[in-house]
Amino acid sequence: MAIREIVKYGDPRLVAKNGIVEVYDDPGLAALLQDMKETCWAAPGVGLAAPQIGVSLRVAIVDLSVGKDPSQLIVLVNPVVVDTQGRIRDEEGCLSLPDLVETVDRPERVTVEAFDEHGDKRALDGRDLLARAFCHEVDHLDQRLFVDRLSPLKKGLLLRQVVKRQRKGTW
Ligand code: NI
Numbered sequence: 001m002a003i004r005e006i007v008k009y010g011d012p013r014l015v016a017k018n019g020i021v022e023v024y025d026d027p028g029l030a031a032l033l034q035d036m037k038e039t040c041w042a043a044p045g046v047g048l049a050a051p052q053i054g055v056s057l058r059v060a061i062v063d064l065s066v067g068k069d070p071s072q073l074i075v076l077v078n079p080v081v082v083d084t085q086g087r088i089r090d091e092e093g094c095l096s097l098p099d100l101v102e103t104v105d106r107p108e109r110v111t112v113e114a115f116d117e118h119g120d121k122r123a124l125d126g127r128d129l130l131a132r133a134f135c136h137e138v139d140h141l142d143q144r145l146f147v148d149r150l151s152p153l154k155k156g157l158l159l160r161q162v163v164k165r166q167r168k169g170t171w
Helices: 027-042 129-141 152-168
Strands: 047-049 059-063 073-085 088-094 097-106 109-115 121-127
Touching: 027 047, 027 059, 027 073, 047 129, 059 129, 073 121, 073 129, 088 129, 097 129, 097 152, 109 129, 121 129
Parallel strands: none
Antiparallel strands: 047 059, 059 073, 073 109, 088 097, 109 121
């Protein structure tokens, strides 16, 4: 088990197509999830998607407690957003775009259907920050980052900072 390197914006692995998980109760899937938890908690972050550690699979985790409360860890295998309600604007960031935050519109409530590591399908309801985290992680699996939800102007300003840091070698 290991803390893995988090892939940053600009890396092609973040925008690679992510395959569907077809085998559950699998040692490879269990090991992936363990690495994702350790990497997410160490970062620290409230969620992580497999492509962020360079694994092109539809797997993500969300843990608003960042490892403090095991009951808050949510495993999302092959998740699909099936319902959304309302709209809320709030600041959002991403471990693949370190130290950059911007206001992003997200649903206030969502229902996500996802499997756990054993292949049990569940419907998960989230509101506010949990809804935001679900949407953010499912977006990753669809090769979409929060900057892709911004206006072209705001996205451009934010990505200018990325380019600056890339040039300085601090990205
Ligand atoms: Ni992210």
